[in-house]
Amino acid sequence: MYSSCDNGLKIIMKENHNILLLKPNLGQPHLINLNEIIEKQALEPGTNLFFEAIFFLEKPCKKEDLEKILLNHCYLQPLLKDTGDFNARRGSLIPLKILEINNPCIEDIKKLRKNEKEVILHDIYLNLNKLLEKPIKQDTLHVVKFGILNLLSIKTLLKQEQRACLLFDIVIKIPTFTTPIINYHALAIFNKEWKNFSFIHATDLHVARRNDFISIHLKNEANNKFKNKKSCLSTKNSPSISCRDFEIKIGFQENEYNQLKQAKYNFNYNLRKFIRFVNERIKDNELDFVVFTGDLVDYIEIAMGNDQYLNNYHVFTSILLGINMKKDSSSQFSQEEYQNQHEILAPIFTTTGNHDYRIGHYSLHFGNICKIFGMTKEDIKNYHDLKFFSYYSTVRSNIKYMKYYLEKINPNLNYSFKFGKKFLFICLDTGQDEKKNLYNLFRGVPKSKGLSDHQIQFIREVLSLNENKNIVFFMHAPPLSPMKNYYKLKKLRKLLKASQNVKWSELYENNLKKIKGTGHLNDLLHFNHQTIKNNRESFLKLCLGLNLKTNNKIDLILCGHDHSLKEFRLEPNTHPPTISKEKEDKSTFFNIFTQNYRKIINSMKDHDRLENYFKNNRPFLFQTQALGPISNKFLKFKPPGFRLFKVKENILYEIDVYSFHLITKKR
Numbered sequence: 001m002y003s004s005c006d007n008g009l010k011i012i013m014k015e016n017h018n019i020l021l022l023k024p025n026l027g028q029p030h031l032i033n034l035n036e037i038i039e040k041q042a043l044e045p046g047t048n049l050f051f052e053a054i055f056f057l058e059k060p061c062k063k064e065d066l067e068k069i070l071l072n073h074c075y076l077q078p079l080l081k082d083t084g085d086f087n088a089r090r091g092s093l094i095p096l097k098i099l100e101i102n103n104p105c106i107e108d109i110k111k112l113r114k115n116e117k118e119v120i121l122h123d124i125y126l127n128l129n130k131l132l133e134k135p136i137k138q139d140t141l142h143v144v145k146f147g148i149l150n151l152l153s154i155k156t157l158l159k160q161e162q163r164a165c166l167l168f169d170i171v172i173k174i175p176t177f178t179t180p181i182i183n184y185h186a187l188a189i190f191n192k193e194w195k196n197f198s199f200i201h202a203t204d205l206h207v208a209r210r211n212d213f214i215s216i217h218l219k220n221e222a223n224n225k226f227k228n229k230k231s232c233l234s235t236k237n238s239p240s241i242s243c244r245d246f247e248i249k250i251g252f253q254e255n256e257y258n259q260l261k262q263a264k265y266n267f268n269y270n271l272r273k274f275i276r277f278v279n280e281r282i283k284d285n286e287l288d289f290v291v292f293t294g295d296l297v298d299y300i301e302i303a304m305g306n307d308q309y310l311n312n313y314h315v316f317t318s319i320l321l322g323i324n325m326k327k328d329s330s331s332q333f334s335q336e337e338y339q340n341q342h343e344i345l346a347p348i349f350t351t352t353g354n355h356d357y358r359i360g361h362y363s364l365h366f367g368n369i370c371k372i373f374g375m376t377k378e379d380i381k382n383y384h385d386l387k388f389f390s391y392y393s394t395v396r397s398n399i400k401y402m403k404y405y406l407e408k409i410n411p412n413l414n415y416s417f418k419f420g421k422k423f424l425f426i427c428l429d430t431g432q433d434e435k436k437n438l439y440n441l442f443r444g445v446p447k448s449k450g451l452s453d454h455q456i457q458f459i460r461e462v463l464s465l466n467e468n469k470n471i472v473f474f475m476h477a478p479p480l481s482p483m484k485n486y487y488k489l490k491k492l493r494k495l496l497k498a499s500q501n502v503k504w505s506e507l508y509e510n511n512l513k514k515i516k517g518t519g520h521l522n523d524l525l526h527f528n529h530q531t532i533k534n535n536r537e538s539f540l541k542l543c544l545g546l547n548l549k550t551n552n553k554i555d556l557i558l559c560g561h562d563h564s565l566k567e568f569r570l571e572p573n574t575h576p577p578t579i580s581k582e583k584e585d586k587s588t589f590f591n592i593f594t595q596n597y598r599k600i601i602n603s604m605k606d607h608d609r610l611e612n613y614f615k616n617n618r619p620f621l622f623q624t625q626a627l628g629p630i631s632n633k634f635l636k637f638k639p640p641g642f643r644l645f646k647v648k649e650n651i652l653y654e655i656d657v658y659s660f661h662l663i664t665k666k667r
Contacts, residue, residue, distance in 0.1 A: 019069070020407055021170060022124060023054040024186040026317065027292075027350035027410030029167070031417065034155060034191040049148040050099060051187065052117075053170065054124065054411070060139035063101040069174060071098060074146065076168040076187060078157055082279050082343045086323060089343060093171060094153060100145040106138045116416055119461050124411050126454070130399045131406055154189055164192040164285045167347060184321055188289070188347035194420030195650045198286060200346075202274065202642035203293040203476070203560025204626030206267045206355065207316045210304030210385060212338045214364070214373070215241065215266040217383045246270075246660040248277045252638065253661040260630070260639045260662055263374045267298070267628035269337045270640050270660065271319050274627060275344045277658075282345040287644075288419070290346045293560050294353025294430070294476025295628075296409075299394075300401050303361035303387045313404040320344050349417065349427060350410050352402070353476035353561060354448050357432040359401045360393025361385060372563070372629035397432040414455055416462050422650040424469040426462055428455060430477040430561075434533045448477035448561070450532030451539055459542055463552060470614075470650070471554035475532075478559040478623055479540050480592065482521075482566065483529030492524055504566075504636055509593040520591035522573075527592060530562040537589075543619045544572050544590055555618050555652070558643075563626040565638045565657065567597045569617050597622075598655035610651050625659070 024030035030051045037049055055066065075093040082089065109118070109125045121141070128136050148154065158166055166189055172181040222242040241264040253260065281287035297312035308325040309315050318325070322343035324333075333339065364370050364380045399406075413429035431449035463471065492502050495515060505511070509519030521527075532539070538547065545553040570590045597620055604610045624643050625631040631638035641659030645652060 018058040019172075019174075019181060020056045021053060021172065021181055021183050021186075022056050022407070022411040023120075024051070024170070025183050025410055026185050026320070026408070027348060027405075028412060028415060028417070029186055029188045029347045029349075031289075031347065031419065032187065032189045033194055034151075034158070034189060035193060037151075048099075049151050049154075051146055051148075053144045053146060054121070055142040055144060056128065056136075057140050057142070060137050061142075062139060063103050063142060066142055066144075067098060067101055070144065070172065073173050073175070074098070075171045075173070076148065077171050078154075079167040079169065079185065079343065079345065080157070080161060082275075082322065082345050083341060086321075086343075089322075090169070091157065094168075095149050096170075097147040097149050098144060099147045102143045102145075103139055104141055104143060106136065106141070109141070116462060116465060119458055120412055120415050123414050123458070127399065127406055127411060127413055131403060133400065155191065158189070158191050162285075163283065165190045165282065165288060165347070167345065184317075185344075185347065190288070192285075195422070196648050197288040197419060198281075198644060198646045199288055199419075200278065200290045200642055200644050201293065201474070201558045201622075201624055202290060202627045203624050204295040204353070204563055204628055205271055205292060205316070206295055206298040206626070206628035207271060207319065208267070208298035208312045208361070209302050209309055209315045210361070211266050211268040211298075212333070213304045214380070214383060215264070215269070215337060216332055218264055218375075218379060221379075221382065243664065245663045246273060247663055248273060248641075248658050249661045250656050250658050252657075252659050256662045257637060259664075260660070261374060261637060262376065263639075263660075263662055264379065265374045265628070265630065265640060265660075266337060267373075268315070268319060270628055271316075272337070272340065272342070273660070274642070275320070275322075275342045279342055279345045287346060290344075290348045291425070291427070291474050291558070292348060292350045293427075293474050293558065293624075294351050295355040295560065295626075296350060296353070296405075298355055298628075299358045299361045300356075300404075301359055301361070301387075303385045303389075305386075311404055313402075313409065317408060320348070349425070349474070351427045351474055351476055352405070352413060352429045354397070354431070354433045354446060356405065357397035357399065357402065358394070359396050359398075361387065361389060362394045363389040374630050395433065395435060414458050418469075420647075420650065422470050423472065423647065424462070424466045425472050425474060426459065428459075428473060428475040430475050430532050431534075447531055447533050450477070450534035450536060452534065456535050456538050456542070459539070460547075463542065463554075467552055470652075471552075472556045472558065473543070473554060475557065475559045477530065477532045477561040478621065479532055479536050479543075479557065480527040480568070480621065481529050481531050481562050481564070481623065483526040488525055495524070504594075505596075508595045510595065519593050521594060522588070522592055540570070540590060544570060546572060546589070553618050555614055555620065557619060557621040558624065559621070560624055560626060562623065563629055563631040563638075564623050564636065565625045565631060565641075566623040567594060568621045569593050569595070569597060570619050570621065571617075598657070601652065602654050602656075604653070607649055607651055607653075610653055614652070622655075624657075 074096040077093050078091040079089060080091050109122055167185045168187040170183045170186045218241045222240040296316055300311050302309055306327050308327055319340050322340045324340050370377055370380050416424055416426045418424050434447040434449050496502060496506050513519040541547040543554045573589055573591050625638040625641050627640050627642055639660045641657060644656045646654040
């Protein structure tokens, strides 16, 4: 046994080891179900509650020395409340016991992938190499197995809080460190049957410090107009930003679409409202976890605001944790819209999008970019960022800029996690902007680089280890997405006998089958708009079960990126047509269908019928509208929102779309 005053420890700490607790973390927590542990204890007495953590040290350190540093200094701390003083929200520290420390062999990590743990460790190794821009050394990565000593106290906490899930921070209080090492929300401990659960897919948050400043500017402008006895409306048929608010409800507020198009959204406030929605359902045990699929931030460096925040990832985590900086208490930030009043109570999982790589901001005055904020050029004509805008910084993107994300939020760009005995969730990074087509990049409709050969191998490895699972992919950029095209639209109007506008519902497979004998969309639209570029075909073949010995199709692909709400299903094409090599979209090995599939799924109440429906029609690809910007894409406008999925008896039985509904307040 070692103590904090041990001479050996003092010598070790003089070497000034910089210790990072990489995993579990805020964006990839470790999930534990007490219900399963109790079952195992009945079968195998002495079964302990434990989890593994991955540490990285900048200087090589033997595992015996790391044990000296950590011993008797590691704890869990439960998150019990979502409001009030930050420290008062948390319960007492629960000691952790070090059960085992392993030093993975770097040479094995480079190539050996026998199981999912090694796959994830391999991904961390690759990301660290890119981040540090040099190979990491042996004895710098450590896997520590922690045992939770007081299982009874955790069971008691869950019972007292009447919650099926509690989040826990990992706290490491090393005496020689000026501040403790804390990974917030790193553990999520459940006590429930995991065959029934619910999760939210939200995407494209676009958090940035300047979003609050834009909102404050617009409110000041509107108030000045009102004081000058001008209209309370800053734009025709649109409520002033100073007298409007939102509520999150199921479905869409279609009678207010014109107002919602110009409702002047603050993406940060959208996330704050979302957190309150999530917490209400967590407290009622109606939600289990949330997945954010990329574009967490609008860009990385601060463009407008004070110097309290290191970058926009810091702003993102502050909103999630309900932390306000000292300057945020000033009068201009006193309104609810700008206060981080609620800490999220749900475990969250994150993937990255193209904006998460971008270091520099874009100008609101460029093109029609203000429209995604629900604003007009007139609204922002007097707004200017403090930091100078340059086109070059807008397109600069690199993993080395993501240091804060990889260290504080999630060390993995590609990983998987299980919930229950039947479901496997695979999170993928779809990469930076594809910069070969600068025209589309500056128009705000970029493709993403897509998937590397390593990622395709990662998917194969994980799928081969989970042959009998229901597989769900989470990714930012989709593998297919429809595109406006004059000639295609002309053909559609002629086919559908539409004089001007084509409704998306007219493209549903049951309608097309009546008109042209087949319900697929392949010949009616282009589907390579704002998609992944590299390995698109290989990925889709894996999804269709065409590239595995098991022929195991996946169930769902959930993505964002183009801010639209669409639902497709794919099926192998047994008679692919012959096309020229010059044709851009060569994906002829499958057919694409669209319908309101969530409505079909929600209408089926019989378990066996639902199971057969998925078995016969998967894979499904669902694009979800942004939580931050508005959607004004192909044939549809949609306000910000997200999807809620419900699983019962290990079968997905309900999918609901929620959106922001406008509340107009009287002045």
